[in-house]
Structures are given as structure tokens and as C-alpha cells.
Amino acid sequence: xxxxxxxxxxxxxxxxxxxxxxxxxxxxxxxxxxxxxxxxxxxxxxxxxxxxxxxxxxxxxxxxxxxxxxxxxxxxxxxxxxxxxxxxxxxxxxxxxxxxxxxxxxxxxxxxxxxxxxxxxxxxxxxxxxxxxxxxxxxxxxxxxxxxxxxxxxxxxxxxxxxxxxxxxxxxxxxxxxxxxxxxxxx
Amino acid sequence: xxxxxxxxxxxxxxxxxxxxxxxxxxxxxxxxxxxxxxxxxxxxxxxxxxxxxxxxxxxxxxxxxxxxxxxxxxxxxxxxxxxxxxxxxxxxxxxxxxxxxxxxxxxxxxxxxxxxxxxxxxxxxxxxxxxxxxxxxxxxxxxxxxxxxxxxxxxxxxxxxxxxxxxxxxxxxxxxxxxxxxxxxxxxxxxxxxxxxxxxxxxxxxxxxxxxxxxxxxxxxxxxxxxxxxxxxxxxxxxxxxxxxxxxxxxxxxxxxxxxxxxxxxxxxxxxxxxxxxxxxxxxxxxxxxxxxxxxxxxxxxxxxxxxxxxxxxxxxxxxxxxxxxxxxxxxxxxxxxxxxx
Amino acid sequence: xxxxxxxxxxxxxxxxxxxxxxxxxxxxxxxxxxxxxxxxxxxxxxxxxxxxxxxxxxxxxxxxxxxxxxxxxxxxxxxxxxxxxxxxxxxxxxxxxxxxxxxxxxxxxxxxxxxxxxxxxxxxxxxxxxxxxxxxxxxxxxxxxxxxxxxxxxxxxxxxxxxxxxxxxxxxxxxxxxxxxxxxxxxxxxxxxxxxxxxxxxxxxxx
Numbered sequence: 001x002x003x004x005x006x007x008x009x010x011x012x013x014x015x016x017x018x019x020x021x022x023x024x025x026x027x028x029x030x031x032x033x034x035x036x037x038x039x040x041x042x043x044x045x046x047x048x049x050x051x052x053x054x055x056x057x058x059x060x061x062x063x064x065x066x067x068x069x070x071x072x073x074x075x076x077x078x079x080x081x082x083x084x085x086x087x088x089x090x091x092x093x094x095x096x097x098x099x100x101x102x103x104x105x106x107x108x109x110x111x112x113x114x115x116x117x118x119x120x121x122x123x124x125x126x127x128x129x130x131x132x133x134x135x136x137x138x139x140x141x142x143x144x145x146x147x148x149x150x151x152x153x154x155x156x157x158x159x160x161x162x163x164x165x166x167x168x169x170x171x172x173x174x175x176x177x178x179x180x181x182x183x184x185x186x187x
Numbered sequence: 188x189x190x191x192x193x194x195x196x197x198x199x200x201x202x203x204x205x206x207x208x209x210x211x212x213x214x215x216x217x218x219x220x221x222x223x224x225x226x227x228x229x230x231x232x233x234x235x236x237x238x239x240x241x242x243x244x245x246x247x248x249x250x251x252x253x254x255x256x257x258x259x260x261x262x263x264x265x266x267x268x269x270x271x272x273x274x275x276x277x278x279x280x281x282x283x284x285x286x287x288x289x290x291x292x293x294x295x296x297x298x299x300x301x302x303x304x305x306x307x308x309x310x311x312x313x314x315x316x317x318x319x320x321x322x323x324x325x326x327x328x329x330x331x332x333x334x335x336x337x338x339x340x341x342x343x344x345x346x347x348x349x350x351x352x353x354x355x356x357x358x359x360x361x362x363x364x365x366x367x368x369x370x371x372x373x374x375x376x377x378x379x380x381x382x383x384x385x386x387x388x389x390x391x392x393x394x395x396x397x398x399x400x401x402x403x404x405x406x407x408x409x410x411x412x413x414x415x416x417x418x419x420x421x422x423x424x425x426x427x428x429x430x431x432x433x434x435x436x437x438x439x440x441x442x443x444x445x446x447x448x449x450x451x452x453x454x455x456x457x458x459x460x461x462x463x464x465x466x467x468x469x470x471x472x473x474x475x476x477x478x479x480x481x482x483x484x485x486x487x488x489x490x491x492x493x494x495x496x497x498x499x500x501x502x503x504x505x506x507x508x509x510x511x512x513x514x515x516x517x518x519x520x521x522x523x524x525x526x527x528x529x
Numbered sequence: 530x531x532x533x534x535x536x537x538x539x540x541x542x543x544x545x546x547x548x549x550x551x552x553x554x555x556x557x558x559x560x561x562x563x564x565x566x567x568x569x570x571x572x573x574x575x576x577x578x579x580x581x582x583x584x585x586x587x588x589x590x591x592x593x594x595x596x597x598x599x600x601x602x603x604x605x606x607x608x609x610x611x612x613x614x615x616x617x618x619x620x621x622x623x624x625x626x627x628x629x630x631x632x633x634x635x636x637x638x639x640x641x642x643x644x645x646x647x648x649x650x651x652x653x654x655x656x657x658x659x660x661x662x663x664x665x666x667x668x669x670x671x672x673x674x675x676x677x678x679x680x681x682x683x684x685x686x687x688x689x690x691x692x693x694x695x696x697x698x699x700x701x702x703x704x705x706x707x708x709x710x711x712x713x714x715x716x717x718x719x720x721x722x723x724x725x726x727x728x729x730x731x732x733x734x735x736x
Contacts (some may be wrong), residue, residue: 063328235595
């Protein structure tokens with residue numbers, strides 16, 4: 001009973017918040033509602049008893065990814081509304097709606113036809129993390145490692161892109177340092 | 188949160204009572220924490236601290252509270268009003284939600300003679316998740332939205348700088364907190380605070396700090412950074428960025444930031460006491476006294492450090508995180524894993 | 530230090546102790562060793578120890594530096610120049626002020642106003658005497674010039690007021706007659722020097 005009430009409450013809130021994200025012209029509103037929606041999605045995981053996934057949702061999406069978005073948003077004036085540049089509103093809605101519909105059909109059709117079941121149901125008495133780990137390191141080992149590799153590649157690429165000027169300090173005046181050194185030598 | 192069903196004997200009434208208890212007592216403690224902080228800092232600088240309101244200035248909290256509540260709630264002209272208003276609530280709320288997954292006070296059953304609530308069992312953890320540690324860390328990570336949104340919404344340059352620093356500092360040090368606490372988690376093999384507590388029940392020598400001293404130091408340093416305490420309180424460092432994200436705030440909204448900060452301090456103290464210093468001994472009568480002492484020690488340590496050490500520069504902060512603490516944490520995990528494996 | 534030395538001293542050549550900071554690291558390895566050395570040297574704990582010692586001393590040895598100001602006050606120097614006092618003669622209780630008007634004359638901020646008259650013994654006495662403390666700069670010339678040591682600087686320094694002009698009358702500053710036994714001989718600004726007796730010479734009437 002609790003679960004049903006909580007589920008519908010959370011679902012309605014998530015949809016509402018994500019609508020705000022899409023519709024709002026204010027960066028701050030969009031960002032805040034997206035983050036809040038992510039928190040509520042973790043609530044859905046908690047309802048399902050998947051505590052570990054819920055917490056991961058919190059840590060990864062809310063704690064890291066959204067914060068990076070926010071960091072990028074800091075380069076704009078967050079208090080001003082943005083002007084959107086779409087010439088044809090009907091077309092935008094039509095295309096967006098169609099894409100959404102196709103996506104929903106793609107995911108819902110197999111669930112509906114095969115009456116989907118949990119292949120790896122939760123084991124009683126074993127923690128959530130153990131369950132996830134068991135599946136991750138047996139059946140999904142290769143995708144897991146490939147994902148890890150991809151992240152590594154992305155990390156190295158990021159470091160190389162950002163690290164070209166890593167030795168130059170933006171705040172210190174290097175020529176001033178040289179002068180100090182010369183003064184020291186003369187002493 | 189919704190994990191009530193995991194423990195069968197805990198009713199929703201008990202959880203509700205616990206939640207109210209946590210809210211009431213921790214907010215009071217947060218207020219009291221400001222008093223303790225002012226007193227300890229004063230003593231360490233050979234001053235008396237607040238003395239005039241009540242005996243030894245004890246009622247200073249009440250005076251401050253009245254002041255904060257009755258002060259005008261100023262919202263700057265060009266600020267984004269809605270976000271500006273909810274930002275402090277985010278800080279306070281996430282701090283208290285994080286507290287819902289840590290054992291805060293001993294569990295007890297309300298005696299039968301109490302009219303309506305007689306016989307209700309009040310658990311020591313409001314929501315006994317089996318991923319308690321991760322939940323607390325995740326919720327504290329979500330707490331970065333308070334300062335972040337506050338800084339971005341207030342149309343103030345210092346606020347923006349404070350918000351940028353929030354994002355940088357919290358994101359970086361979350362990594363260190365998570366990695367440093369991973370090694371003890373590997374040893375215990377569980378994410379639940381209860382398992383951590385049970386793991387360290389054979390006397391002082393079984394405490395995690397002796398097995399994982401590096402992790403302890405790393406966690407403590409990262410904890411200071413995540414609670415925005417002194418060597419790392421760059422978010423609102425007066426000498427550099429006026430008041431950072433809190434520049435435009437006044438009155439109760441400003442106060443809520445600080446209730447959140449002190450609640451986070453208490454949370455970090457509790458985690459450090461349970462994970463590294465043996466936790467509570469449920470069997471012994473004085474177990475709860477000891478954990479209170481441990482928590483109090485960590486709280487005192489934060490004030491002590493504030494009196495003794497200077498701030499770091501932002502670049503030193505990043506240097507410390509990415510070039511020192513994170514490699515150390517990784518090496519620590521690697522060595523722990525090797526030891527477990529062999 | 531002799532006068533010669535005192536006059537010839539140059540800032541920078543005294544026995545200052547130079548802090549030996551060593552040379553700053555240049556290579557990466559040197560930086561690394563410096564960081565490691567500083568990490569394990571325990572310098573941070575020295576800082577913690579210092580403040581803890583300060584706290585214990587303050588709490589248990591009474592080394593607390595707070596002065597609870599309105600309730601306790603630090604003693605001030607006798608040369609402190611605060612609100613003026615008007616003194617009386619200790620034996621008779623008469624005013625010391627002889628109405629000579631020197632203080633009014635010398636006052637550089639023109640804050641002293643006085644009026645005199647002859648009393649029944651044909652002696653001069655002050656009838657009106659006010660000091661405008663909104664103008665007074667507490668330079669102390671009045672106390673210095675007073676031949677009778679009648680106007681002196683007292684120790685009342687709490688002279689905040691709600692308005693700029695704050696006048697003080699002669700009677701406000703005068704030692705109350707019932708507190709005459711408490712009046713202290715003034716040894717501050719403009720008082721006679723301790724060897725004043727030796728400096729007195731005979732008036733050369735013989736010339």
C-alpha cells in the first residue's frame with residue numbers, strides 16, 4: 001500500500017520536475033528541477049528495495065554528474081532567462097513527441113509481450129551490494145570491463161586535453177619568480 | 188526512507204518518533220555546537236567567549252536564535268527568488284536526511300504508561316539501510332546543492348565564486364571520502380553501520396584505526412573538507428570572498444546553512460567514531476557513553492583544528508586532493524585488497 | 530647603548546636573526562621529499578599543542594586575557610589626558626582656580642569659556658566656566674599652563690554622548706566638598722616635577 005502511494009507520488013513528481021527542466025527558460029530552474037528529479041528517481045529504487053542502486057543514483061547522478069552540469073552553468077548568467085531560437089514550434093513538438101513515442105514503444109513492447117520477469121531476483125539474507133556484484137562479475141563481466149576501459153580512455157583523453165598547460169600557472173607570474181632567483185644569486 | 192519494511196519489529200510510529208527526535212535534538216545540538224565552538228575558540232585564544240546571557244553565556248543560543256528568527260528576510264533585487272529561498276532548506280534537509288541512516292541515540296521502548304504511544308519501539312537508526320554508509324555519503328554529496336544554488340541564484344560575484352568553490356571542493360573531496368572508506372568496507376565486507384560496529388567488538392585493539400590508519404587520516408581530512416571546516420573552509424572564507432555563497436543571506440535562511448553545517452559535522456563525527464574507533468558496545472551499559480565521548484572528541488577536534496591551523500589556498504586544496512590524498516587512497520585500497528587476497 | 534650608537538643606528542644592520550628557510554626545491558624529486566618531510570615532521574601537531582596549552586593555561590592557571598570592560602577597568606597612566614578635573618585646596622577647600630584666564634587664552638580649540646568677578650574679599654573668582662567637550666582635543670595645554678594646578682586632566686574617559694556639543698560646567702568638574710579627603714595630588718600632565726623644590730631659586734631682589 002505504502003509502495004503504491006509512494007510510487008505514484010514519486011512518478012508524478014518526477015514527471016512534473018522533468019517537465020519543468022524541459023519547459024523552463026531559466027537555467028537555474030532547469031538545473032534544480034533536474035537534480036530534484038534525480039533524487040526522486042533514487043526514491044523509486046528505494047521503493048523497489050534496490051538500496052544499492054538508489055544510493056548509486058544519488059552519488060553518481062546527483063552528486064557528480066549534475067554538479068558538473070552546474071559547474072558548466074556557472075559560465076552563464078544564471079539569473080537571466082535564455083531566448084530560445086526555434087522557428088517552428090509545431091515541428092519541434094511533433095518530432096520530439098514522435099521520438100518519445102518510439103522510445104516508449106521500443107522499451108515497452110518486449111516487457112508487454114513477454115511479461116517480463118526478474119532474471120536475477122534478490123536473494124534473501126544477502127545484501128544488495130553482494131547481489132549486484134555477483135551479477136556484475138559473472139554474467140556482465142565483459143561489458144563491465146569494457147565500460148571501465150572506456151572510462152579510462154575518456155579520463156586519459158580529458159587529462160591530455162586539459163593538461164597541455166598544466167605546468168604553466170595562471171596565477172603565478174613566472175618572470176617574477178626568475179627575478180627573485182636572480183636576486184638570491186646576487187646575494 | 189522507505190526501508191521501514193526491512194526491520195519487522197520497527198513500526199512506522201517508532202520511525203516517526205525517531206525522525207522527530209533527530210530533528211529536535213540535532214537542531215538543538217547544532218545551536219549548542221555554535222556555543223561550544225565560540226567557547227572553545229575563545230579559550231584557545233585566552234578569551235572568555237560569550238559570558239553575559241545566562242550563566243557562562245549558556246543562553247547565548249537562545250539570544251542568537253531569537254535574533255535569527257526575527258531578523259528581516261532580505262532577498263536581493265536581481266536574485267532568482269525561488270531558488271534563493273529553497274537553497275538553505277536543501278542544505279538543512281540533506282544534512283538531516285543523512286542523519287536518518289546513522290545510529291544517533293540508543294534504541295528504547297516507550298514505557299507502557301505513556302498514553303497513546305506506550306510500548307512503541309524507537310530504533311536507534313531511523314532507516315536501517317544495508318548500504319548505510321553509502322547512503323550517508325550520497326546524501327552529503329547531494330548537500331552540495333545548497334551552497335551551489337545559493338551562490339548561483341543571488342546575483343552576486345562573491346556568491347558565484349563561492350558556488351564555484353563549492354562544486355570544486357565537494358566534488359573533489361567526495362572522491363577521497365569514498366575511496367578512503369572503501370578499504371574498511373572491504374575488510375568488513377558490508378556497508379551497514381551495524382556490521383561495522385560488530386566487527387570491532389573485541390576490545391580497543393580490534394578497532395579499525397589500527398588496521399587502517401591511512402584510511403582514517405584520509406577520511407578525517409576529506410571529512411573536514413566536506414563539512415567546510417577550517418583548513419578547507421574556502422566556500423565562505425571571509426578574507427577572500429566576503430562570505431562566499433552566504434554573502435546575501437540573512438536571518439533564518441542564513442541560520443539554516445549553519446544548522447546544516449553543524450549537523451554535517453555531527454554526521455562525520457558519528458561515521459568516524461563508528462567506522463574507525465570501535466563504535467558503540469551494545470552489550471555494555473556504558474557503550475553509549477563511550478560513543479558519545481568519541482563523537483564529542485571528533486567534534487572538539489574540528490574546533491581545535493580551527494583554532495590552530497591556517498587556511499589553505501584553493502590551488503593547494505586541489506593539489507592536496509588530487510596529487511596526494513587520492514593516490515594514497517588508491518594505494519591503500521590496493522594494499523588492503525592484496526592483504527585480503529593473500 | 531651610548532648616545533653615539535643610538536644616533537648612528539641604521540635599520541637593518543642590528544643583530545637580527547635571519548630565518549634559515551633553506552633553498553626552495555627545484556626538481557620534482559626535491560619537491561616530493563619536501564612534502565614527505567613536512568608530512569612526517571609533525572609540525573601541524575606542534576600547532577595543535579600550542580593552542581591546547583594556551584587553553585589549559587587560560588582555564589586552569591588563570592591566564593585569561595579578557596577584561597570585562599564595563600565591570601572592570603584597566604588602570605590608566607597618570608599622564609592620560611581625559612575629562613578635566615577642577616581641584617580644591619586641600620586645607621581650606623577653596624577653589625584653586627584664581628581666575629587668571631590663562632587656560633582660556635592658550636586653548637587652541639577655543640573650547641574654554643570663562644567669566645570672572647571680584648568676590649567680597651576683593652579676590653578674583655570664576656563666575657562662569659565651561660568647557661565644550663565637542664571641541665576639546667584633549668591637548669593638555671590648559672593643564673600645563675595653569676599656575677595653580679587647578680585644572681588637570683582626570684581619568685574619566687567614557688565621554689560618549691548623543692550630541693556633538695557636550696558642555697561641562699565648573700561645578701561638574703570640581704571635586705565635591707565632601708570628597709575632598711579623596712582628592713589626589715595630581716602627578717600627570719603639567720604637574721610640578723619631582724625635583725621642583727631644588728629648582729626654586731631666590732628671587733633676585735638684591736639687584
